[in-house]
Amino acid sequence: MKDKTRIEDIGKKGQMVKLREEDLMELPYPYNQPDMEPKFTEPKDEWRERYVTDLDGYIAINIPVKRPETKEEEERMVRRFLEGFKRLLTKNDHWTFLQPLLLTLEYCAKCQACADACPIYLASGKKEIYRPTYRVEVLRRIYKKYIKGKSDFVSGKIDLNWDTLAKLAEVSWRCTLCRRCEQRCPIGINNGLITREIRLLFAQEMGFANKEVHELGTVQHLKVGSSTALTPDGFKDIVEFMEEEIEEKTGKKIKIPVDEKGADFLLIHNAGEYLSWPENPAAFAILFEEAGISYTLSSELVGYDGVNYGVWYDDMQLARIALKHTEAARKLDCNSIVVGECGHAHKAIAVIADRVVADETNVYRQSCMPILWDIVKKKKINFDPEKNDFPVTLHDPCNMVRLMGVVEPQRKVLRALCPQFREMSPNGVYNYCCGGGSGFAIMQSMNFPEWRNKVSTRMKLKQTMDAFKDCIDPSINKMLCAPCSNCKGAIRDMFSYYQVPQKTSTYYTGLVEFMVNAMVDLEEPYIEWEFH
Amino acid sequence: MVVSLLQLSSYVAFAIFIVAVLAKWRQWSSMPIHLRWELYPVPHEPEHEHGGSYFEEFNFWEKHREKNHLNEMKELFTELLFIKRVFDFKRQFWFTTYPFHLGIYLILAWFALLFVGGLTQAYTGIAIPSAHPWAQLIYYLTLLTGSLGIILGTLGCIGVLLYRLSEEDMRKYSAGLDYFNLIFILVVYVLGAISWLSFDRTFTTAQAYMTAMVSFSSAIPQLNNIILAHVILLELLWIYIPFTKMSHFVGKYFTYHKVLWEDEPNLRGSEVEKKVREVLGYKVTWQAPHFTAGRTWAEEATKPSKVDVIERWEP
Numbered sequence: 016m017k018d019k020t021r022i023e024d025i026g027k028k029g030q031m032v033k034l035r036e037e038d039l040m041e042l043p044y045p046y047n048q049p050d051m052e053p054k055f056t057e058p059k060d061e062w063r064e065r066y067v068t069d070l071d072g073y074i075a076i077n078i079p080v081k082r083p084e085t086k087e088e089e090e091r092m093v094r095r096f097l098e099g100f101k102r103l104l105t106k107n108d109h110w111t112f113l114q115p116l117l118l119t120l121e122y123c124a125k126c127q128a129c130a131d132a133c134p135i136y137l138a139s140g141k142k143e144i145y146r147p148t149y150r151v152e153v154l155r156r157i158y159k160k161y162i163k164g165k166s167d168f169v170s171g172k173i174d175l176n177w178d179t180l181a182k183l184a185e186v187s188w189r190c191t192l193c194r195r196c197e198q199r200c201p202i203g204i205n206n207g208l209i210t211r212e213i214r215l216l217f218a219q220e221m222g223f224a225n226k227e228v229h230e231l232g233t234v235q236h237l238k239v240g241s242s243t244a245l246t247p248d249g250f251k252d253i254v255e256f257m258e259e260e261i262e263e264k265t266g267k268k269i270k271i272p273v274d275e276k277g278a279d280f281l282l283i284h285n286a287g288e289y290l291s292w293p294e295n296p297a298a299f300a301i302l303f304e305e306a307g308i309s310y311t312l313s314s315e316l317v318g319y320d321g322v323n324y325g326v327w328y329d330d331m332q333l334a335r336i337a338l339k340h341t342e343a344a345r346k347l348d349c350n351s352i353v354v355g356e357c358g359h360a361h362k363a364i365a366v367i368a369d370r371v372v373a374d375e376t377n378v379y380r381q382s383c384m385p386i387l388w389d390i391v392k393k394k395k396i397n398f399d400p401e402k403n404d405f406p407v408t409l410h411d412p413c414n415m416v417r418l419m420g421v422v423e424p425q426r427k428v429l430r431a432l433c434p435q436f437r438e439m440s441p442n443g444v445y446n447y448c449c450g451g452g453s454g455f456a457i458m459q460s461m462n463f464p465e466w467r468n469k470v471s472t473r474m475k476l477k478q479t480m481d482a483f484k485d486c487i488d489p490s491i492n493k494m495l496c497a498p499c500s501n502c503k504g505a506i507r508d509m510f511s512y513y514q515v516p517q518k519t520s521t522y523y524t525g526l527v528e529f530m531v532n533a534m535v536d537l538e539e540p541y542i543e544w545e546f547h
Numbered sequence: 548m549v550v551s552l553l554q555l556s557s558y559v560a561f562a563i564f565i566v567a568v569l570a571k572w573r574q575w576s577s578m579p580i581h582l583r584w585e586l587y588p589v590p591h592e593p594e595h596e597h598g599g600s601y602f603e604e605f606n607f608w609e610k611h612r613e614k615n616h617l618n619e620m621k622e623l624f625t626e627l628l629f630i631k632r633v634f635d636f637k638r639q640f641w642f643t644t645y646p647f648h649l650g651i652y653l654i655l656a657w658f659a660l661l662f663v664g665g666l667t668q669a670y671t672g673i674a675i676p677s678a679h680p681w682a683q684l685i686y687y688l689t690l691l692t693g694s695l696g697i698i699l700g701t702l703g704c705i706g707v708l709l710y711r712l713s714e715e716d717m718r719k720y721s722a723g724l725d726y727f728n729l730i731f732i733l734v735v736y737v738l739g740a741i742s743w744l745s746f747d748r749t750f751t752t753a754q755a756y757m758t759a760m761v762s763f764s765s766a767i768p769q770l771n772n773i774i775l776a777h778v779i780l781l782e783l784l785w786i787y788i789p790f791t792k793m794s795h796f797v798g799k800y801f802t803y804h805k806v807l808w809e810d811e812p813n814l815r816g817s818e819v820e821k822k823v824r825e826v827l828g829y830k831v832t833w834q835a836p837h838f839t840a841g842r843t844w845a846e847e848a849t850k851p852s853k854v855d856v857i858e859r860w861e862p
Contacts, residue, residue: 021719081861088862099834107829110579110844115806118575122798125720126644128637143719152720171722197586201632202795203802208584222835222857230856234837237852330582331831331838334848351606365602369813370582371848373824377815385605420587420600420810444587444598 020143022152025182026174031144032071034466038140040473043480044487045518052513055469058462066461067181070144073466075188075458077226082177089177096180097161099220103212104162111330111370116212119204120158123148129196129206134447134474135189145470147196150186151209153179187213188225191452191471192327193413198445210453214328224328228454232324233332237339241286241320242457250319253289254312257297265537271300271312274347278311281344282383283321283364285357285500291547292503295356298527298541299383305534306395308386311347318343321354322500323363327453337368341378351379353386356525358412358499359452362419382415384498387526388424391431397535400432403542405492407433407529408482410475410506411446412499420444425498425526432533439482447474449497451505464508472509479521489520492544498526507547516546553778554767557760560782567789568797575801579829580822585810590622591615592810600810608814623803628652640714643706650700650736657692660685661750661757668754669762675754686749693750697743701736704729728793735784738777746771 016038024031034055041047058068066074083089102108103116129147130136136145143149152171157179159170173179187210194207218224236242245253254271261269272278282303288295303310313319317339325333344352354361365380372378390396409429415421422443429436441447449456450472458467483493497503506523515521522544532541588598591614601607625631630648633641664675664685673679676686708729711717747753755768756778770778788794813819827845831838836855839847 017715076860078857079859081859083862091862102833106579108832110826110829111582112584114575114578114581114801115584117578118798118802118806122792122795122802124792124795125717125725126633126637126640127716127720128633128640130716131636146716148720156722168723168727171720194586197807199632199636200802201626201630202799203807205584205802205806219833219835219838221860222837222855223860234856331833331844331847331852334844335852338848366583366585368582370580370819370823371827371844372813373820373827374815377813377820379606379608381605381607382602385603389605416598417587418585419602420585420589420592420594420598421602422587422598423594424603 018141018143021172022149022156023172023174025144025153025186026176026179028069028178030069030072031182032142034071034139034142034470038142039469040138040140040477042473042477043484046476046480046513051518052469053465056462056465062461067185069178070182070185071142071189071466073463074185074461075225075463076184076223077458077460077463078223080181092177092180093175095221096175096216099216100157100162102220103216109330112208112212115205115208119151119206119209120155122202123151123155123204124202125152126201128201129199132195132199133190134193134195134450135191135471138473139470144186145189147190147206150183150190150213151206153183153186154209154213183213184217187211187217188454188458191413191448191450191455193448193452194417195413195445195447198417211328215330218329219331225454225458227457227459228324228327229329229332232322232454232457233329233336236317236320236322236324237332237335240316242322242324243286243290243320245286245289245320247314247316247319250286250289250314253293257289257293257300260293261297261301264539264541265301265531267301267304269300269304272310273312274314275311277348279309279349280311280351280353280381281313281318281347281349282310282353282355283313283318283340283343283360284355285322285360286320287322287500287504288355288357291507292500292525294528294541294543295500295525298525298531299355301531301534302387302390302396302527306390308390310353311349313343313347315339315343315346321357321360321364323360323368324454324457326359326363326367333363333368334371337364337371338376340364341372341376341380344378345375349378351381353381353383355383356498356500356527358414359501361412361421362414366419382419382421382424384415384421384424384526387530388427391428391530396530398432398530398533399535400434400533402533402540403433403529404435405494406435406437406483406486407494407496408437408439408479409442410439410449410479410495410497410499410502411442411444412497412502413446413448413452415499416446417444425496428526428530429496432529437482439478447478449475449499449502449505450509451501456501456504456508464512467505468509468512472505475506476509476513476515479515480519483519483521487519489518491520493519493521494529494542495521495523496526496529497523510546520544522546551765551767553770553775554760554765556782557778560785564785564789567786568794571789571794571797575798575805579826580819581806583810584806586807589808589810591619591808601812608812612812619808626803627799640710640717643703643710645703646699647703647707650696650698650703653692653696654700657689657696657750660689660692661754662761664689664754665757665759665761668758669764676749689750689754693743693753697736697740701733701740704733704736708733724791728791731780731784731787735777735780738773738780742774742777746774
């Protein structure tokens with residue numbers, strides 16, 4: 016059924032959209048069979064009281080809300096928002112994205128060529144509020160009417176009131192910032208950026224965002240050292256644990272370098288790897304040791320956690336964390352920083368934060384992917400691809416491919432080491448997001464995970480099943496390679512929600528695990544066929 | 548007297564158009580450097596075929612950086628001349644918007660040919676039309692571009708207008724001004740078409756008008772009311788366009804070259820680093836609790852910051 020929601024409906028009272036099973040994008044076999052996926056649930060009444068559920072019934076902004084009770088209170092909230100919006104339009108406060116912001120507000124032709132690029136819009140059954148241009152058009156109309164003072168005839172209808180503010184804040188957390196829509200724009204404007212700009216306005220002016228991203232994310236990262244709450248001492252303990260694990264699993268006695276001055280580069284992993292998938296940083300340690308590569312990890316505060324959630328919502332938090340990363344490298348006299356398997360950490364430090372470093376903070380930053388391919392290409396380690404003789408497909412993290420241009424090294428590794436490697440479609444720079452981008456993978460409160468699993472990650476489930484359709488039988492073990500911690504987080508939850516390992520014997524892991532698994536001198540397989 | 552005023556108004560309209568477009572260009576080009584927001588494939592990257600960048604090279608800063616400018620131009624002109632992305636991703640709409648835009652390009656070419664023809668007549672003494680090969684070339688090209696431009700532009704404009712009105716996805720997102728702009732253009736086209744078909748099929752009057760313009764002569768041909776209305780509305784359109792989103796022909800350069808394809812690395816000692824140093828000196832006034840009043844970006848990003856967080860969103 017065609018969604019009749021209009022732009023100006025955002026300012027009306029009541030829930031805008033109710034998601035329905037029958038509208039969702041159909042999934043391939045076996046998920047097109049009856050009762051193969053859990054149903055939508057209703058938000059609890061207490062959630063409706065305390066949070067904003069009027070967008071689609073789901074909650075991303077998980078700090079309590081006190082609704083305005085008088086007209087004056089409502090006007091005060093609107094005024095605060097507009098003051099922030101004006102700051103967004105000044106070069107002092109917002110040089111960071113002023114030009115792309117204004118170009119996007121100015122020039123959209125509203126042709127909607129971008130709409131069908133969006134996996135969330137498609138997966139939801141084309142719900143209007145998820146259309147890439149929806150939130151952008153709301154902001155554009157506010158800009159024209161309330162900042163530039165134009166009439167409805169010029170701006171289009173919009174009312175800036177509490178409902179608009181509340182739903183605008185919420186709808187800015189229904190886009191993964193994958194920027195697939197931007198590839199299709201004939202004018203070249205940036206819908207994904209506007210999503211981030213709305214988040215940024217609320218964060219930098221009013222001080223809130225999703226709690227896991229801001230308070231438990233960047234704030235905790237800067238204070239404790241990691242968004243996982245891992246402390247420097249805890250990090251050192253984990254490194255010791257990894258050394259023991261490596262020895263137990265491979266028989267190799269490896270001393271993982273930590274705080275070694277003068278190494279060629281500082282390797283920074285997403286700290287989530289140490290806690291959830293320690294086999295990934297351990298695999299890096301094995302490969303780099305075997306290949307004789309000079310590197311070090313850092314135990315400096317922030318320096319051992321490569322994530323940078325600022326990239327999703329706040330320029331200052333982004334800059335603070337990025338500068339802590341470069342400082343950690345500087346203290347160890349490293350020539351550069353190499354980012355492990357984490358897509359947003361790649362983009363944050365190598366691309367976005369490239370314009371917040373200067374002089375002594377300008378330590379060069381790069382991806383781990385070329386080094387990994389170099390190890391295979393130059394035969395620095397003996398590999399036997401037959402050890403990886405099972406179906407493998409690759410999920411491309413958007414941040415690594417579309418937003419950074421690191422596309423080939425990782426698939427060259429897979430082509431060389433995995434005889435049954437097959438691409439999913441589309442792939443590379445035209446891939447679909449895992450559905451966990453822009454913070455979604457770590458947003459676990461209340462009913463948001465349900466929305467993520469049913470809507471946001473739906474396309475990735477479809478792509479994965481399609482890639483393995485010739486071997487979907489559960490008697491055949493299959494592996495999805497996701498060289499990114501956040502993607503793995505989203506995929507882990509999606510696999511659990513849909514019981515993918517149980518129903519199809521499809522598992523997921525990072526890239527380096529395939530490399531270690533293929534090492535000739537390893538007696539036991541490194542990849543374990545278990546879901547965690 | 549009316550005709551002289553008309554001539555003057557044509558000069559003024561054209562001058563305003565040029566000045567306003569240049570001002571627009573200056574406005575976009577004088578903006579401060581921004582954080583990188585490129586999107587791959589970036590066509591000047593040598594590995595653009597698969598969407599690759601220099602980040603695919605280990606220690607990329609040690610390597611000589613190559614840029615494929617030819618491919619960038621190819622991509623630019625493919626988009627500009629054929630509106631490729633609309634063709635690829637919104638095919639039905641392309642069948643209206645492409646003739647519309649092609650019509651505009653042809654009319655611009657027609658203007659340029661009238662201009663060249665005007666110069667030819669005014670300063671070489673070669674009459675257009677005449678048996679002179681150059682005059683023949685200009686004459687027939689003018690005829691071709693003008694006729695095709697009017698036909699395609701008028702039909703395309705009607706098509707775009709109807710499409711915007713009939714397709715719900717576009718209609719919901721369109722404001723009154725979007726329709727006004729299209730109707731304005733359509734009126735100019737329709738008056739132009741009537742003038743052409745009824746009074747000036749070989750563009751002789753148009754050529755004579757342009758000749759008078761380039762020679763600053765008052766020997767302007769007599770214009771009937773239809774042609775007069777067409778010229779006046781066309782002048783108003785020229786004045787109006789740079790102040791609307793129809794100036795996206797300017798913006799499009801910046802959206803691509805300064806945002807989507809802008810991947811210049813911040814190498815030590817580079818011009819980029821110099822600009823970054825400058826913007827990091829800007830003072831910040833954001834009001835959230837994790838900001839401190841009076842600091843510059845560099846200070847705010849490096850000095851110890853408050854870690855207060857908002858417990859509740861309230862009035």
